[in-house]
Amino acid sequence: xxxxxxxxxxxxxxxxxxxxxxxxxxxxxxxxxxxxxxxxxxxxxxxxxxxxxxxxxxxxxxxxxxxxxxxxxxxxxxxxxxxxxxxxxxxxxxxxxxxxxxxxxxxxxxxxxxxxxxxxxxxxxxxxxxxxxxxxxxxxxxxxxxxxxxxxxxxxxxxxxxxxxxxxxxxxxxxxxxxxxxxxxxxxxxxxxxxxxxxxxxxxxx
Numbered sequence: 001x002x003x004x005x006x007x008x009x010x011x012x013x014x015x016x017x018x019x020x021x022x023x024x025x026x027x028x029x030x031x032x033x034x035x036x037x038x039x040x041x042x043x044x045x046x047x048x049x050x051x052x053x054x055x056x057x058x059x060x061x062x063x064x065x066x067x068x069x070x071x072x073x074x075x076x077x078x079x080x081x082x083x084x085x086x087x088x089x090x091x092x093x094x095x096x097x098x099x100x101x102x103x104x105x106x107x108x109x110x111x112x113x114x115x116x117x118x119x120x121x122x123x124x125x126x127x128x129x130x131x132x133x134x135x136x137x138x139x140x141x142x143x144x145x146x147x148x149x150x151x152x153x154x155x156x157x158x159x160x161x162x163x164x165x166x167x168x169x170x171x172x173x174x175x176x177x178x179x180x181x182x183x184x185x186x187x188x189x190x191x192x193x194x195x196x197x198x199x200x201x202x203x204x205x206x
Contacts, residue, residue: 001149004192007185008144012152014197015206017166018138018173024161027102029137031090032158036076037083038091039133039140045081047120047128048072048106054114055093055105063092083131106130135180138162139173172197172206 002009040048052072056064066084072092076082084092095105107130109115115127129135138159142149152173156163166176174181174193182190200206 002193002196004196005185005189006146007148007150007189009150009193009196010152011200011206012154013139013150013174013177013193014172014200016152016154016163016173017171018152018159018162019166019169019171019176021161021165022101024165025159026100027094027104028158030094030102030104030134034085035088036078036080037073037085038131040073040081040083040131041133042081044128044131045073048083048131050120051106051109051115051118051128054118055095055109058095058105058108059092060086060090060094060096062086063090063094066092104130104134107134132180132184136177136184139177139181141184 002011002014049072052067059067063086066086070084073081073083086092086094090102091104093105095103095108097103106128110127110129115121118127121127133141138153138155140151140153142151162176166172174197178190181193197206
């Protein structure tokens with residue numbers, strides 16, 4: 001593990017090859033099996049609730065039904081806030097393109113510029129793309145006392161195509177997730193992570 005500021009970073013982020021290949025996986029991380037959806041930070045809850053109406057028409061009928069019954073998020077058995085899911089699979093925010101690609105309705109609206117006029121984003125605040133945990137995947141965060149563990153969730157059955165593309169292009173997890181890691185931890189933190197990668201390369205460790 002690498003100690004950077006208040007985080008403990010798994011060396012797998014620097015060692016393992018990974019480059020998202022949406023054309024191959026069709027957005028499988030948004031509709032993989034599980035009772036809980038994407039983990040949410042407390043500060044994200046009011047944002048997720050406020051944006052439901054703006055993405056409502058893009059949601060599936062079953063996703064809309066689950067939100068009416070349960071809400072857009074809930075506390076799972078571990079006591080963590082997570083997005084609601086449809087029948088143990090799709091996140092309620094899943095929407096599908098004509099090619100069968102699973103898309104996040106929140107990110108779709110963000111990229112179409114729909115959130116720019118929302119009252120949440122007055123005074124020049126950057127619109128919300130999607131939950132940080134979704135943006136970070138396949139990296140997962142876990143609180144360990146005063147530290148945050150930053151781990152690579154290695155799932156070949158789900159992201160094997162991304163691992164293959166990463167090896168082909170020589171892209172590592174931390175490089176693929178540059179934008180999301182900076183979003184969560186800041187540019188200074190990411191620069192320190194890159195320095196660690198450089199030192200490990202010199203030492204022949206990666």
